[in-house]
Amino acid sequence: MHDVVIAGAGPVGLFLANELALGSSSVVVLEREADPHPPLEALPLGLRGLNASSVETFYRRGLLQQLLKASGVDAAMVGADPDADQTPGPRSLGHFAGITLDAADIDPAALVYRLPGPAMDGFMTSLEAVTDVLTERAAVLGVSIVRGAPVTAVTQDEHTVTVTAGGQDYRARWLVGCDGGRSTVRPLSGFSFVGTEPLFTGYVAKVTFADTHQLPLGFQLTPTGMYLRTSLEGHLGMMDFDGGAFDRTQQLTREHLQAVLRRVSGIEVTLEEMHLASSFTDRAMQATAYRHGRVLLAGDAAHIHSPLGGQGLNLGIGDAINLGWKLAATVRGDAPKDLLDTYTAERHPVGAAVLDWSRAQVATMNPGPNASALQHLVRDLLRTADGTTHVYRRSSGLFHRYELGSDQPLIGCTAPDIRLADGTTLGDLLQDGRAVLLDFSSRQLLSQQATPWQDRVRYIHGRSMKDLGVEALLVRPDGIVAWADTAAAAPDEELQSALARWFAHS
Incomplete structure (x- = not known):
């Protein structure tokens, strides 16, 4: 068993x-x-985008370099100099509702408690x-x-x-x-x-176009839907607002894809061949x-x-x-x-x-009579630093906060990639799947009485290269901060309570 x-x-x-x-x-x-x-x-x-949170997760399990190599991505494109004075914003962003976002519009000051390190950006993989x-x-x-x-x-x-x-x-x-x-x-x-029924049928396909110059690259919103052509040879994506009528239970043909593309794009595009295709909906x-x-x-x-x-x-x-x-x-x-x-x-x-x-x-x-007005409003909002930063914070996955019963701003959030004076990072310490207690104080927080936690919690006493305003952090195996000491005054009872909450012992 x-x-x-x-x-x-x-x-x-x-x-x-x-x-x-x-x-x-x-x-x-x-x-x-x-x-x-x-x-x-x-x-x-199979093209997929990993957001910054997922990249950080692979990094914290020692798998990031292997994944970058398998994805054909240069590691320099997702990392940042750990000695940088300020955490940089992402180099590039995706889109919201087919509207491309400009990474230059992000306010880096709003990315609180982020530290430069190997996992700063998302990237495309398969x-x-x-x-x-x-x-x-x-x-x-x-x-x-x-x-x-x-x-x-x-x-x-x-x-x-x-x-x-x-x-x-x-x-x-x-x-x-x-x-x-x-x-x-x-x-x-x-x-x-439970949830909501679909408004569209989506398609992703590998095709041969009679004339690739007829369709521009990137997301294209139209009065009848959306289509996408990427730099990958023959890659085509479409959204047809048909109420999800054409789903995976129906056979996809070249003729059907061509008809949908012509209707959505408004261009008399010819598909010479359909190599592979799949459909989906927005059922939520x-x-x-x-x-x-x-x-x-x-x-x-x-x-x-x-x-x-x-x-x-x-x-x-x-x-x-x-x-x-x-x-x-x-x-x-x-x-x-x-x-x-x-x-x-x-x-x-x-x-x-x-x-x-x-x-x-x-x-x-x-699509509809009000679609253009709504899209103009959203575009205007996304041209502002606040709008773009909000979308990045929501989509990057780095800024979720679990409710763990504390107002301390780090608790419940993913921990920054703290680097110690000897060059060790939090990402290095999390690779074996154990929790980590980082002690930056001048004293030793865990006494001999704390040995029951030893096989589940890695205790590290050292100086952080960046001052986060805390004396110690207890980081769960998933990288979430479970406890933080800001007082530098006998936190033993609080710490033992936090350890007991997340890691039982006999």
């Missing part, structure tokens, strides 16, 4: 599996697809690159991956879950559904999935809770929305790093009794906010 079964070997399932393995859990991943490299994961259809990197790490950590094993049944009792997949039964203490928007784990396990749905008994959900299995702004993969990676250490601690038996409940409490509001962010973009792009 395994500790955890994960349904789905996409980026979210694999990242979660690696987190659990770091926490000493035995894990098996069940993947419905037999092919480890399905065509839809490769470029151009699902294939991400899954390859995570699969290699899974092999090193001893994670078992079974392909060609679609989940067909789930039963659970007070102590175990039994999953039927590929004609075999797998028993475990926990099951996590990471099997995408069309999850089978979700309905089989009794989760409620979310599980009302992320846990039902011994079954949990993460990624698209827990929430779906349109891909506008590239939030889907990033939201799922955030789920995985939040859940991983908590579930591993629960499996080991050294978690506080309510630790696993904090997964839904922390991640559900983040998911709901992303769904609304997606809906707002769809509303801005929705």
Whole structure:
């Protein structure tokens, strides 16, 4: 029997599996697809954007350089000089509702508690690159991956879950559904999935154009929808506001794609060939809770929305790093009794906010008599420093704050990449999946009485190269600040309380 079964070997399932393995859990991943490299994961259809938060997450697990190499990205394009006096803003931004954002409009002073380091920007990658990197790490950590094993049944009792997949039964203490928007784990396990119905059908395709010069590069908003052509050969994206009438249940043909493109663009474009294509909608749905008994959900299995702004993969990676250490601690038996409940409490509001962010973009792009006026208003707002900075803060993922019961501004936020006098960074210290207690004070906070935390919390006493106005920080394994000492006065009781809240001991 395994500790955890994960349904789905996409980026979210694999990242979660690696987190659990770091926490000493035995894990098996069940993947419905037999092919480890399905065509839809490769470029151009597998093109995805990682935001700054996800880049930071890969960095904190020692995987960033490997992912940059697999993605063909120069490391200098996502990092910043750690000796810089001021944290720079991002070099480039994406879009909001098809409206391109100018990174020069961001106010760097509003990026509080950010420090220059290796992970400052997002970058473009592919699902294939991400899954390859995570699969290699899974092999090193001893994670078992079974392909060609679609989940067909789930039963659970007070102590175990039994999953039927590929004609075999797998028993475990926990099951996590990471099997995408069309999850089978979700309905089989009794989760409620609620939200809003679609306004458009979206398409992504690799085609051969008769004349590529007919369509300009970039996002093009039109009176009837939107189309996108990138520098990747034959890459085409479209949004047709048809109420989501043409979804994945219908066969895509060259003729249909051509008709939609002509209608949306208003140009008599000819597609000579369709090599590969997929459709999607902006249906926005979310599980009302992320846990039902011994079954949990993460990624698209827990929430779906349109891909506008590239939030889907990033939201799922955030789920995985939040859940991983908590579930591993629960499996080991050294978690506080309510630790696993904090997964839904922390991640559900983040998911709901992303769904609304997606809906707002769809509303801005929705053709109609008022669309032009609304788009002009949004463009004007996005030409201001406040407007662009707000969109960056929302889309970068770096500025979520979990409610942890403190007004101290760092608590509940992702920790800055603190660099110590010896050159060690917080990112270096988090790679093994343990929490970190950073002590910048002139005294030693942890005494010999604190040894029960030693296997779960790495204690580092040293001087920070940047003064953040705190004497010490307790950073959870997911990089979130759980406690901060600003008083420099006997914080022992507060610290022990914070340790007990997040890391039980016998």
